[in-house]
Amino acid sequence: MTSPVRCNRCRTGVYDLGTVTVTARYADCSMWNTPCCGSLVDDRGETGWKTFKDYERIDPNRQDPWGVDIYGIMRHG
């Protein structure tokens, strides 16, 4: 994975921004369907156009990103 993110629509899906199929590309954002729950999302949450972020970036340098983001939710959710 090059740009792993956690989906904020279903809050459990994890996917790579580099592998999504962009369905629409505008000057200020791109839109795509998430592979986890099929939600139509865009990247305006990152550029400040809207307050709700459709996804949260996962720091690939963190010690155990998958353990926290996937299994942490399952354990505590």
Ligand SMILES: [Zn+2]
């Ligand atoms: Zn999702």
